[in-house]
Amino acid sequence: MTTAIHCLVRGQVQGVGYRAWCQGEAVTRGLSGWVRNRRSGDVEAVLAGPLDVVDEMLAALWTGPAGASVSAVEGTPTEERPRGDFDVRPTV
DSSP, rough: EEEEEEEEEEEEEEEHHHHHHHHHHHHHOEEEEEEEOOTTEEEEEEEEEHHOOOOOOOOHHHOOOOEEEEEEEEEOOSSOOOOOOEOOOOOO
């Protein structure tokens, strides 16, 4: 079963390589989607793939790269179904 989750990650998650880390972790897991910084200081992502793998990635978002300090990870189902690569998008 495949799923897609829209995520907001809060805390000290910008300026620490979080987007590149997220992209690397997602690619390693075979997920599709994207990640970007938000001007609010949050990181936003869409993760798409097998349910169990998306769940693993959601758990990994709490750790992030060295230097990150995650205070919250919010994940909600989305109708967006990215396919193919996992991209780093521009800040919004």
